[in-house]
Amino acid sequence: MEPRPPAPASEAATPRFRLGKQSSLAPERGGEGGAGAGSAEGSAQADGVMSFQLMYLAHAGSVEGIRELLDGGADPNFRDTDGRTALHIAACEGYAEVVELLLQRGAEAAVEDQWGSTPLADAMHYQNHDVIKILEKHGSKHKIAPMHVKNVREVPEYEIDPAELDFSNGNDISKGTFRKATWRGIPVAVKKLDDDLIVDENKVRAFRDELDVLQLIRHPNVVQFLGAVTQSNPMMIVMEFMHKGDLRTHLNKRGALLPSYAVKLALDIARGMNYLHEHKPQAIIHRDLEPSNILRDDTGHLKVADFDLCKMLKWRRKVREEKAVTSPGNACRYAAPEVLRNEEYDTKVDVFSFALILQEMIEGCLPYHDKKNDEIEKAHNSKERPPFRAPPKHYAHGLRELIEQCWSENPADRPDFRVIINRLSAIHNEIAQRNRWKVRPLRCFLSVEGMWKKDRNEGSTTRSSRSSRSKF
Known part of the structure; x- marks a missing residue:
């Protein structure tokens, strides 16, 4: 038997759905919400009751119940008072089949709640990897980079505008982890943290650690760090380009x-x-x-x-x-x-x-x-x-x-x-000295040979000059 949603308390306003995991950006987010009829604040109008039921079934993970409601005319993009949809809820809970069904039936993948969180952001926050893959397959993009800062004063000095990076004539270099690009007229090597790796906390941590090191080092025998893209996706590290390879x-x-x-x-x-x-x-x-x-x-x-x-x-x-x-x-x-x-x-x-x-x-x-x-x-x-x-x-x-x-x-x-x-x-000095001794006898021989040839040529010239004077 399919789960039944709690009935709205009144008919005055759009309901706020409080069951289960909340928005990844909600300030009062604290895990599970309340339960039962009291969990829905306000109520739905007559044509919104079905949509409110849709959100409840998304929380419960009921694929068949959702399909029945959608067939009956429920709006897959219905939003509660906080701007959240059934897709937000299913993404938070990690119900991949529900997410797939809602998207197939017209749910908007990039919809934002009142805090600016998308279903993809919620899925990333709760580490629901199967849901992430489905949302990405349907065109959802990562809006906020893991290292994004809200205050412009906190943007790091090394930050590079990704619009300045030209990959039109680039190619993969260095085992495929780097790609050649042009930045402000000079060739550079760019390492990208692809969108599918942003959800991997270990990869993001390694990216941060590498940046922490690169900012500190400057030496003629260490490749030079030029900057990074951290405030948008994909995140990138920009290094000097080494023309002669590895x-x-x-x-x-x-x-x-x-x-x-x-x-x-x-x-x-x-x-x-x-x-x-x-x-x-x-x-x-x-x-x-x-x-x-x-x-x-x-x-x-x-x-x-x-x-x-x-x-x-x-x-x-x-x-x-x-x-x-x-x-x-x-x-x-x-x-x-x-x-x-x-x-x-x-x-x-x-x-x-x-x-x-x-x-x-x-x-x-x-x-x-x-x-x-x-x-x-x-x-x-x-x-x-x-x-x-x-x-x-x-x-x-x-x-x-x-x-x-x-x-x-x-x-x-x-x-x-x-x-x-x-x-x-x-x-190195010993080898160089040994090589100099090898070269020195040859140079000496060439020098003696040159002097002998010079004397020989000068003698020939003198005899020729005397012969010419005797004729006159």
């Missing part, structure tokens, strides 16, 4: 690099990471350092990028993920063992990742290239590390020892990036 693409094209070049690039990475780790008052852990998240500028120098998994160490020296980490694609190959085991970790996880990147640049292949991604954690647990197959001369001057120390099983045994920079600089 290190992953570069390594795929070049293969194994000369040690001198690999050390030069490693110094760029180490300088950027040292800046992050020594940032005050909070050190910044990248936690996802791998070639795809390292970009190349016009001069070929490297910049650390992509901070959506980064952590700031505030009063704690270590952090821990709320749930086990799942790294997409090859990212797991660069993750430290303590991260894969979901243990507490600190800045030394980035040192571990750095070691694998440096070795890859010299070896010319992925870490653990002979293993599948799901075998990496087992390799870490058995303390296995990628083999050194390149000639020993490619790891001269202590380079191999540095790599092995950086990927030590015990994080405390790994050096910090300040030490790494000093050791890499010394190695």
